[in-house]
Amino acid sequence: MVRNFSAASRARVTAVADLDDARLARIQSMYPAIQTCKDGIDIINNPAIDAVVLATPINTHFALAKSALLAGKHVMVEKPLATSRNEVLELIEIAEKMNKVIMVDHTFLYTGAVNKIKDLVSSGELGDLQYFDSTRINLGLFNPNWSVIWDLAVHDLSIFDYISNGKKPIAVSATGISHTKMPIEDIAYITLFFNDSTIAHITSSWISPVKIRKTLIGGTKKMAIYDDVEPTEKVKVYDSGFSVESPEEVHKWLIDYRFGDIHIPKLAQTEALLGVANDFVGAILDGTKPKSDFNSGLNVVTILEAAQKSINNKGALQNLE
């Protein structure tokens, strides 16, 4: 974050806070011109500072963001924006009253791959969305303060929200389990239901022996695979599909499968975090709407909160309408 905001041409990083002495010392040695202090509240209360970026633990986001907005600062918060829908709504209300920007860092919205998929969906090339099936698993890093969905599924939910242009699920069901003494799930499965035949499923895990970052996006015309572990060919578009002729009798179904060409689109090479930094600066200086704006933050936290309730109730469906 410090590196990317230092590279953003219209911003100047003047101060960094971290309660951790070792981290603070590292920042001091890398950026000797930047002031450092321990507690973020000193930055929030510094009248010479216009904007703050919060990259602190999730359970601190709401209180720090609220203090910063009330102190007249524009605020960007690391994902997720807060820990509940009500917290996010309160932050939005304060930001509007104070006429300040509040946005969240949903980093993947600033990658070439995710923007290509958004183009494929919005141009109609994939057809109507049928499914979004995402797996984000690896070994570690456990965090004692939040479960795996607040760490990993937040990425998939923000990607879905972005590529589908804010398509809202009507209900969510999720299951997950903890394999430690900590009451936080280290593996979880979220399913989203919509008022049409779209379905979204997200697998999140900190206990997988391998790292997988793979999303399948199926449309009525084409299907795409987004594999973020691939160094360059992250997106592949399959001209594949199926059609079913409505049968007069159930046992006479005529299903036609199509296996066509595979296309590997060229992706824009962007540094995602620099994109986030420039988007925040643009929102402050030019009044532009960030890609990862508070609505994106609200949509993601709304689903995470409902998914956590569903997990706590062994998968019970939570309505979102």
Ligand SMILES: NC(=O)c1ccc[n+]([C@@H]2O[C@H](COP(=O)([O-])OP(=O)(O)OC[C@H]3O[C@@H](n4cnc5c(N)ncnc54)[C@H](O)[C@@H]3O)[C@@H](O)[C@H]2O)c1
């Ligand atoms: N966008 C991404 O890809 C991405 C990746 C990793 C983490 N994150 C997010 O970044 C945030 C932090 O995660 P992390 O894994 O770096 O956590 P972490 O616990 O490793 O680091 C948090 C830091 O915040 C500091 N801190 C806490 N309260 C503070 C305060 N009041 N003043 C000053 N410093 C304070 C701590 O000392 C610590 O160094 C989380 O919201 C997480 O979801 C985002």
